[in-house]
Structure formats: C-alpha cells, structure tokens
Amino acid sequence: MLVNSQAPGLLRGARFPGRYIQGAGAIARLGAEAKGFGGKAVVLLDRGIYDLLLDDVRAALEGHVSAEIVRHGGECSESQIALLSEKARQAGAELLIGAGGGKALDTAKAAARDLSLPVIILPTIAASDAPCSALAVIYNDDGSVAYDTFLPRNPDLVLVDTALIARAPARYLAAGIGDALATWYEAESCRRSGAFNCMRMPGVSLAYEIARYCRDTIFEHGAAALAECDADTAGPALERVVEANILLSGIGFESGGVAAAHAIHHGLCELEDVHHHLHGEKVAIGVLAGLKLHDADEEFERVRDFCRSVRLPIRLADIGIADVTEEKLATVARRACRPGEIIHNEPMPVTEDMVVKALRTLA
Numbered sequence: 001m002l003v004n005s006q007a008p009g010l011l012r013g014a015r016f017p018g019r020y021i022q023g024a025g026a027i028a029r030l031g032a033e034a035k036g037f038g039g040k041a042v043v044l045l046d047r048g049i050y051d052l053l054l055d056d057v058r059a060a061l062e063g064h065v066s067a068e069i070v071r072h073g074g075e076c077s078e079s080q081i082a083l084l085s086e087k088a089r090q091a092g093a094e095l096l097i098g099a100g101g102g103k104a105l106d107t108a109k110a111a112a113r114d115l116s117l118p119v120i121i122l123p124t125i126a127a128s129d130a131p132c133s134a135l136a137v138i139y140n141d142d143g144s145v146a147y148d149t150f151l152p153r154n155p156d157l158v159l160v161d162t163a164l165i166a167r168a169p170a171r172y173l174a175a176g177i178g179d180a181l182a183t184w185y186e187a188e189s190c191r192r193s194g195a196f197n198c199m200r201m202p203g204v205s206l207a208y209e210i211a212r213y214c215r216d217t218i219f220e221h222g223a224a225a226l227a228e229c230d231a232d233t234a235g236p237a238l239e240r241v242v243e244a245n246i247l248l249s250g251i252g253f254e255s256g257g258v259a260a261a262h263a264i265h266h267g268l269c270e271l272e273d274v275h276h277h278l279h280g281e282k283v284a285i286g287v288l289a290g291l292k293l294h295d296a297d298e299e300f301e302r303v304r305d306f307c308r309s310v311r312l313p314i315r316l317a318d319i320g321i322a323d324v325t326e327e328k329l330a331t332v333a334r335r336a337c338r339p340g341e342i343i344h345n346e347p348m349p350v351t352e353d354m355v356v357k358a359l360r361t362l363a
C-alpha cells in the first residue's frame, strides 16, 4: 500500500542546527567560534553552574569578542526572556550565547528570536535533545508549563564540551538516553503512518536514518557511557552517547516526528507524583507503554532490559507513581489522547482505554 508519506509530489523536509562541535575542552573554542557571528556577545549563564563556569567562559571569550555575562533567573518564562532581550539591547549585542541546562538554553534561543540575533548554545548536561532544536518550552513564573514556542531557525552553533557533561551527575546523561530512546520509535511510527514532523511535512529519508543511528548508538554504548560519566571521564562511549542524546536525537525528533512516547509523557506530567523526575525518565516510560500499545512484546522485553542497564525507570513507581489508581491512569490517558495530540501520529488508532491498559502493565 502506498502510505501517505510515499505519495508522489508531497514535500519532505529536515532541519538542523547551523553548526555542531563536540569534544572534551570544547568550551575553549567558544570565543574563536563566536567571533564569526559578531564582536559583542551577551552570555546567559545558568545559575546552577554560574560560579563553576564564569572564569572559563570569560577566558574563552577574551581576545575574541567583548561579552557581558548575565546570570539566569532559573525559568524560561516570558519575563526572563524579556529581561535578557532588554539587557542584550542595552549592551548592543550582536549575538547571544546560552550556557547551562535546558531552561537557560531555551531562554537564550527565544530572546535571540525576539532580537533577530544569532545564538550559540553550550549545553552543560545531555539530559534531553532540546539543545539543537528550533523549539523553546515557555514556563509560567510559578514553574508550570505555559506553552511550546516554535522558533524560525535552529541554533547557529551548538558547542558541546563533553568534559563538562562527564562531570555532571550521570542521572542527567541517563535521562538524555531516555529521550533519545524515544526518537527512533516515534520517527518510525510517523514514517509508517505518514505523519508530519515539526515542519508539518514528512521527513526526508535521512531523518529516519538518523533516528535509527541514534537508537543503535545508545543501545551499543549507553551502559559504558554511564560508567565513564561515573568516573567523570569523557571516554569514547560517552562521546558517542552525547552525540546521540543531543545531535542525533535532536535532528531525529524534529525531522522524523514525535508520537506515543511523548504524548504519554505529557499525560504523566498531569500527575503531581512525577514532578521530581526528569523529562527523559518519563519519556522512557512513554516508550515502554508505547511498545505495549503495539503489542510488541519481544521489543518491549529488549527495551526494558536496556532501560535497566542504563538506570532508566521501567515501572510507574520508578517515576514517583507508587499508588497507581484507575483515576490517575485515566487522567494520563485523557491528556495523552486529546484530539490532535501526537499520539494520533501512530500508525494505528489509539484510544484512552488502550493507554490505560498499557500503563497498567507497568504498575
């Protein structure tokens, strides 16, 4: 059967960060790379690593670009974005640099959009595939999610210092593996159903190949990468997994498309219980539940064993849902299956009952 994605004449697409550099000590290249985008930078530095990185960032920029360094307030909210934009305007910034975790990076990306400036992203953890994307999650000032905002372009440069990532807690790297785990399963669902990617079109064939490469990379190197991270070492496995978590998963999800795993993640986030768990940890549960939706029992076993080997949750209790009630499962399923939700990118119809049943097997 000729599915939608194979229909002749239909547009296909993919999107990418402008440039990507990765390696231990990469932060030292920041100034030399930044210079190509402008002479005056405003750097938004995550408050969590501000003291740790301030001197390194200053040293890396010195002699290349003049820079004002701003400490991030903690949220990626409209008020924080406006604050950064105002500071950058006053400083006459020609480029923005965001360094740290997801919220600081998203704040810098959104402000760069508002100012029409180039942006360099320097992630200090590899906990999700957000750094390369043209997407920012906007929060309310109280910490609840307000909305996702699509940006007109991906970051101009993503500079990943694996020595920094190796020094961060291994739990972040494991969560990034969870997010990367979803990439192929969701892209494959979209490929089969003909569902659209983040550009509202099917992906080019490369998108699905990148997603497959992402999956194969984490399966092969995930456990070894975590052992290297425990030893604070950017060894060969960690290098491969960081590339999968940030670059391959980033391109794979934006260009291949998203489906059940992230829809179930959104559903799980409706429960207060899961709020202390990381995005990728909840996504891993979404992948397992998604495989149950497909009745893919053999693949489920394989992925569950993999999750165990990379310290990812395999049961609802592992993400804080100790008391699994029918009411909670119904809440998750209702959110996951909303009309127009990405769960409907799956190649078969998915109902709330199916999601409840799948989640029950993880209780």
Ligand SMILES: [Zn+2]
Pocket (backbone or CB within 6 Å): 128, 129, 179, 262, 279, 283
């Ligand atoms: Zn994700």
